[in-house]
Amino acid sequence: MTATVLRAARPYGGDPVDLVLRDGVVAEVLPAGTGSGSVVDADGLVALPGLVDLHTHLREPGREDAETVETGTRAAALGGFTAVHAMANTDPVADTAGVVEQVWRLGREAGHCDVAPVGAVTVGLRGERLAELGAMAESAARVRVFSDDGHCVSDAVLMRRALEYVKAFDGVIAQHAQEPRLTEGAQMNEGALSGVLGLKGWPSVAEESVIARDILLTAHVGSRLHVCHVSTAGSVEILRLAKERGLAVTAEVTPHHLLLDEELAATYDAVYKVNPPLRSKADVEALRQGVADGTIDAIATDHAPHAGEDKEGEWAHALPGMLGLETALSVAQLALVDTGLLDWAGVAERLSVAPARIGRLAGQGRPLSVGEPANVVLVDPAARWTVDPAALASKSRNTPYAGRELPGRVVATFLRGRATVLDGALA
Ligand SMILES: NC(=O)N[C@@H](CC(=O)O)C(=O)O
Ligand SMILES: [Zn+2]
Numbered sequence: 001m002t003a004t005v006l007r008a009a010r011p012y013g014g015d016p017v018d019l020v021l022r023d024g025v026v027a028e029v030l031p032a033g034t035g036s037g038s039v040v041d042a043d044g045l046v047a048l049p050g051l052v053d054l055h056t057h058l059r060e061p062g063r064e065d066a067e068t069v070e071t072g073t074r075a076a077a078l079g080g081f082t083a084v085h086a087m088a089n090t091d092p093v094a095d096t097a098g099v100v101e102q103v104w105r106l107g108r109e110a111g112h113c114d115v116a117p118v119g120a121v122t123v124g125l126r127g128e129r130l131a132e133l134g135a136m137a138e139s140a141a142r143v144r145v146f147s148d149d150g151h152c153v154s155d156a157v158l159m160r161r162a163l164e165y166v167k168a169f170d171g172v173i174a175q176h177a178q179e180p181r182l183t184e185g186a187q188m189n190e191g192a193l194s195g196v197l198g199l200k201g202w203p204s205v206a207e208e209s210v211i212a213r214d215i216l217l218t219a220h221v222g223s224r225l226h227v228c229h230v231s232t233a234g235s236v237e238i239l240r241l242a243k244e245r246g247l248a249v250t251a252e253v254t255p256h257h258l259l260l261d262e263e264l265a266a267t268y269d270a271v272y273k274v275n276p277p278l279r280s281k282a283d284v285e286a287l288r289q290g291v292a293d294g295t296i297d298a299i300a301t302d303h304a305p306h307a308g309e310d311k312e313g314e315w316a317h318a319l320p321g322m323l324g325l326e327t328a329l330s331v332a333q334l335a336l337v338d339t340g341l342l343d344w345a346g347v348a349e350r351l352s353v354a355p356a357r358i359g360r361l362a363g364q365g366r367p368l369s370v371g372e373p374a375n376v377v378l379v380d381p382a383a384r385w386t387v388d389p390a391a392l393a394s395k396s397r398n399t400p401y402a403g404r405e406l407p408g409r410v411v412a413t414f415l416r417g418r419a420t421v422l423d424g425a426l427a
């Protein structure tokens, strides 16, 4: 097989080298300009390990009008991802070996990136009894992450049993931390602004109380807990304490919670409606600090495509969720790199290494060194682009960044040495 030479690429933003990709691996790392093979000009581009998303909604099966595995993974590749975890809140729910294998197979057929299906914790996401976690773990999809995302596993006994169950195969429970009674009918962050706008508030304590309980539960049974889309300063503080105690607790934050805040609700444009809601500016700052100091392990998109009719009309009736795959790296650069909070090695850790480790994904999130799988993204940090919803690969249009200029453009993505994206377009 002929080699691909990423000419003068800057691994983790460091000095330029030639990265030679051959037979699916990084075969050589040579002085810039000396590698031979089919050359991709990477002069000025930062090379990172292919991004890994812990939290993607691909909507198939069931809502193929909003997204399919094919369109969602295409968006993922264009965003620099070489693997995504596909959330279980599909229709039918991914709560059996059959459904997770179907999603996994669709991902393989599409070929844009690896698809790791997430299994539901409870049957039908109903929070009544455990799904067959073991059967999903042993299926061809090799599920390691389980989540009722969209719903909270609020029953403490079920949560305890789930945490105990996944120990057998080194799985993790990814909790959507939302106390249901405290958030009935909630529409936006609870605070002075929700009062002014007349929208029912979603209090921080509804998230923090579930995280605190789950940390205590997982410490009690000695299992692994992952917290989805952390959104408040208080959550960061609780996680910091848990980590100081050395507990096996990990957490993710979304790009939108690192950039946008509750004031966007004043537009009453439902594109800004998301769960958990956009919070205060102080929360955004605390989340950025949490990513910078490692309290928050990973950045996960929570890419949540919705069909037009589900986002149009009144705020109260719109479904929550926003697109994220094609803008995640740019938003991370804007919120963290350009503010000096994180360097490119830190971005690689939060958007690739940590998510692969948490999801126990073999061959992903590996260093850019000789012998490792050639999963690579090339990004131009000096580029600027304006987000045009119509130009996105996702089947849906609900990006909160329409018309906004963002820094950093994904130029190329390689999956085990094969280009999935070249010159910013699908290869
Ligand atoms: N984030 C959202 O606002 N919506 C998600 C569900 C979820 O992540 O809770 C969805 O499935 O649309
Ligand atoms: Zn969720």
Ligand SMILES: [Zn+2]
Binding pocket: 055, 057, 087, 149, 150, 302, 304
């Ligand atoms: Zn989600």
